[in-house]
Amino acid sequence: MTAHRTVPVTIRAMESSNAPGGAGGGRREATRQKLYEAAVTLIAEQGFSATTVDEIAERAGVAKGTVYYNFASKSVLFEELLRHGVGLLTASLRDAADRSAEGGGSRVDALDAMIRAGLVFIDRYPSFTQLYVAELWRTNRAWQSTLMVVRQEAVAVVEKVLREGVEEGELSDEIDIGLTASALVGMVLVAALDWKAFQPERSLDDVHAALSRLLQGRVGGNR
Amino acid sequence: MTAHRTVPVTIRAMESSNAPGGAGGGRREATRQKLYEAAVTLIAEQGFSATTVDEIAERAGVAKGTVYYNFASKSVLFEELLRHGVGLLTASLRDAADRSAEGGGSRVDALDAMIRAGLVFIDRYPSFTQLYVAELWRTNRAWQSTLMVVRQEAVAVVEKVLREGVEEGELSDEIDIGLTASALVGMVLVAALDWKAFQPERSLDDVHAALSRLLQGRVGGNR
């Protein structure tokens, strides 16, 4: 039932298909990138099932056969896209946290830096974010396990900072780390998606300031 | 090409097909309810496009034709489902806010009550919530305008309380009402969905407490 074609996945295939993130693309990698970009916007707009492989190929400016030369199936293309995107986000979050720590900032500063990193990511890849949110809590899907793994990787970065904050006494030891991390992610996610969807003209700084205020509990009390 | 039966739609017809919301269900309304319930879980699990009308009919224990007898199309069924569900949520939020106000609580108390109402709603209708989140930011869809309208109704309830809080000096007048409302909604939404998806055994009070703490800025500082 699977591919019985001639199974391309040869040895040299591995050579040119460098790991995601590899800059200088072989022809292969460039094609994959184009397919990712085409797929992400289409699936974000229409959903996975409503998006046809023909559409993806057309938008990528590539023949349908090429899609199946590069990916075993539509699902596999999507799964690798998911891994690719969340990988970028996770790296970005980790980077923001580390940078803030190196700069001698507090843990709350680190959280704030991560909020900004999240906003920057969503600003740059709104379609991916949207697609991710749409799929995250869906059950009974082929890529559910993949999704859970990458989600955990991303959330873990936030949880780590929270945990360190608690250990050092900067944050209350009564907070629920897992839930608080979820809530923070949700705060950024929804605020940012609403921003891009309904008020795209606003500046990132503006949005960041509002979320920052909420994070630091400067909502109640009029000064 | 239309009905050549004998063209029914008489006066008596209006009697049995009561308007949506009519309590004592006619046969019609009961069927629609069954279809809603079947559709909401299926679409939450698989997405709109991946869910077939045959599946919906089967799960509702009804023939396919009945679906089209009650709804003009698959899309219309979905749209009415959306309106129905968000209507419930909005009413619940408003109720929580009003109740809190009557009880002489502060605006923050009202927000807290709304957070709880949101959690209760998601606890009761996790599938609907999941489906709603998956569709909310999607563009180029037939029901996009419907979605925006109902979203605004729900968010407006939160915004109203925030605005009142600012006017009365209980909340900082520097907060961005729209963004803060989005962020609060996101906080509850994501925390609750993660709760139901990954730790369904936890109690609602537990989750509520964690979010409450975040709302009131009792995160920083190891009291």
Added chain:
DNA sequence: ACTTTTGCACTGACCAGTCAGTTCAAAAGG
């Protein structure tokens, strides 16, 4: 009382169209 008619709600087989996936011969490319 009883028969007959009406028309609402529902049925399910059916149709026309669509799609993911496959295959392949030939061209491009490096």
Added chain:
DNA sequence: CCTTTTGAACTGACTGGTCAGTGCAAAAGT
């Protein structure tokens, strides 16, 4: 030369929507 891409053809399964017909309870007729 060997890899990669092309593009068109094909298939087998599936889908949204249609429609002629059924069942039945209330209304009308007698």
